[in-house]
Amino acid sequence: MQLFFINLNKMPSFILIISFYLPTITFAQSSKFPKLSQLQQNGNATVSALVVKLSNGEKIAELNSDMRLCPASVTKLVLGAQALDKWGTTKTFTTKLYGRGKINKGTLEGDIIFYGAGDASLTNEKLWFLTTDVSRYGIKKITGKIVVNNSMFGNVLEDENRLGGKNKSHNAYDAPLSSAAVNFSVLAIVVTPNEKIGGQAKISLEPYPLNSISVIGNVTTTNENSAPQISVSRQSKNGKDIFSVSGTIPKNSTAQRIYRSISDADRYTGEVLNGFLTAAGIETSGEIQIDSKELKGNLIPLASVEGYPIEWQMKGLFEVSNNFIGDTLALNLLSESNPKNKGDLKEAGSLLEKYMKNVLKNSTWDSNQNQNSTLIIESGSGLTPNNRLSARDIISLLDHMYFSGRAFPAYINALPIVGDEGSLKRRFTSPTEKHLQGRLRGKTGTLTEPVHVSALGGYSRLKNGDWVAFAVIVNGVKSKPQPDLKNIRDAIDSDLAKVLPSEL
Template sequence: MRCGKLFVVIALLFASMMLLAPFANASGFARLSELAERGFLVSAEARLLDTGEVLGAIEPRRQLSPASVSKAYLAAAALDRFGPQHRFTTRLVSDAELDANGVLQGDLVFDGGGDPSLTSEDLWRLAQRLHQAGVREVEGRLVISQWRFGPVECITTDRCQAHSRVANAYSALLTSAGVNHGSWCVSVAPAATPGEPARLTSCDSQAPIVGLDNRVDTRPANGGTELYAERVLDNTGDVMVVSGHIALGSAPRSIYRASSDPAAQTASTLAAMLGQAGIGIAQGTTTSIAEPAATARSLAEVEGLPMQEVLLRVMNYSNNFMADVLTMTLVDQPRGNLVQGGQAIEHFVAGIPDHGPLELRSGSGLTPENRTSAHGINTLLSSMYHRTALFPSFVASFQSPDNGVMRFIRRGPPIFQTHVMLKTGTLNQPVAVRSLGGYFRTVNGRWGVFSVLVNGTSNTPWLNWAQVLDPLAEDIERMINTH
């Protein structure tokens, strides 16, 4: 009888310990757990990498939207596929003959290689190399070939609406033949005299390469500067509508807005570059989804940035165009879609033991349907930490709060700002999402990983970054100092 009672007591004690375990782990996130008490959905976990000891956890396997922390999965998959030094190549090709006078007797084809970081500087280099190859005139057309992918079907509200009008650059449409992150750039400078219209020009050409609707006036030197811009599509093409005012003596301001057709944007930009290099295009420009002829020879080419530098820009600036173009390069066959790109990342993650479920419809995180857990993110981070050849490039793409590109992360106590490297994610529709994932170093130099996903509901109040970062910084600082 006594043995039976003792067994019951032991069983009750064990059950109590099991019930208390989640709360003991949650105590590591004592401040962050207040968000859960206010009705937000939270998944959080922090653990040391050398022993695997969990320092804190709140529903670590709960599936929530990670927003732009999805880009950490993309970065890992891209490094795994291509390696840190891989460069995408963009070419100008043709199967036409070049005569003794430098006339290309046919079409010049821009073979878009899917470079997420292609800029006007690269196009200028292409134009210069084409001139160096002896080309002075193109008798045919300038054809922008986006045969690898593009135009890519939009699957988010922002990108679908961006075709007709847009007031941002983050929702740029996708193509393998894009330049300048799929966005137009205009430069606004004050006139010589107050009261006159400001000077509005294209950033990349002396001649306008996008329609300009200038509604900006010049104010006196103490008049301040406020600018507003929207890119609209009308029957003439893309038009940048810029309004507001700029103070006399102000430095020129650059404004970026997503184009309605990034391949057509490349056509206009490259044609302007060729013109400035003294190369004429007789029959204008067009876009195509046809692959260049097998007989086409390369006349000029340019290599993009190394993959590790591409990822630095993707992660630090959370550039959605770059992220999803890179996602598309992971699709094995041409003419793929963004969901297939997400599936390619999922396939990579399926090889990481104990990760758990993952759903990615994009690598950018702009798709609110993406789902993962804090435990899953930490498992990914731990896996990359143990890949010696890839980890330096991977971790370098994360930001330290102390010198973060994004100003909103420059907060928290000094130990948090200098001992943490992180990636953030933000969505505001259909619910508020604030997410983070990254690495920390304890005061004794031990490595750890942490991930936090906070999702709102239809019943929760507005959520800003201070409400997440401030309590998290306190919790992580305590872990860093304690361990």
């Protein structure tokens, strides 16, 4: 498992199958968005777009800016803003290990309890810190169970997208949620080439073999001129995850890591923790128990570890659009504000919706033109197609963050840079668009079902030092043939490059 972020480029595109409805709308046209306007005129897409100069509020370009559409992962801009407004940049979450029983000559006669604090950044590195500290405490044997306590969120009411991945998956985005989850609830399948061409590559699990995980299939080592072609999918039955692996890997390749979701976050945590305890020289029973009740009784503090701060987590949220980080942060916000409804993703979405409405209430960009269009946030990660935001909504949010001296530096730093980072690394590549590389930062959003969605929102610096905020949302129309996602992205990039020419 990498210490930082999962490489989403290695994960296949996901498909969501949920009912979707768009009202009949009369569209405004804009010569400043020629390609996006053409998409609308073709009748198979709807567009909401707005570009403004933040220093004086000047509108540079506008197209149906009040139309509320599905923004996909651009919703994460709302989540990131509320997290920074609520906690600042240095907030961390602390995971703890307790002993329950008594310690006698290096033996814990009882259980070891893992208390998950909803730390989305808790990876193998932090687990190593925890378990080696238990060893330093002097414990060499644990006679009881490894108890995984997830009471911080309780039993999470997950959305339909994650429920679909419980029995089978070939993705990482549908990883299950828990306050006690580790490694983003994904498993790294590591494939290392054989020394001989034609030989079977070595397939391992990172960091250790796990009782509930088995791997079937094989990968063949090929000649040195080929590229790795590895397929991994999962089926889950009776508490066991079976990963099927196939494909090829060249002899001169380094080890390849393919990340896939597991089916049971808490069980996975218990088994990974057991592996680290064993590696630290601590004998365990290997028996794992899941507990959702609040911690009580006489407990012995054994070890604790702080996760990475919110500022670090923002990079994962924006740069690689990590849905696990997004929904975990949303549940943390909910847990602090409304503990009675903790663990409910839709309630967490309602909290974000309330925050967004408050931003609009205090924004000069809220023109009250959306009386017949409802702002909806059901998911902080944007996995659901039911969310509804307009370009004007997003501009109001970006404007709010721009004037936040406390949060803006971390907020904009987390957004990927065109041509350099994350989901924008390969955008704005044509000769007429390249002037925006290294200058524009933004958050992308993409869905493929029930209609194609492509969105982009963020900031760009002008030559005179002024800042521009931009937001573009494009949705396909369910009753019409779907516009190609690449064509939509190309239209967004081309039109923004025209709206923000090199001389600005």
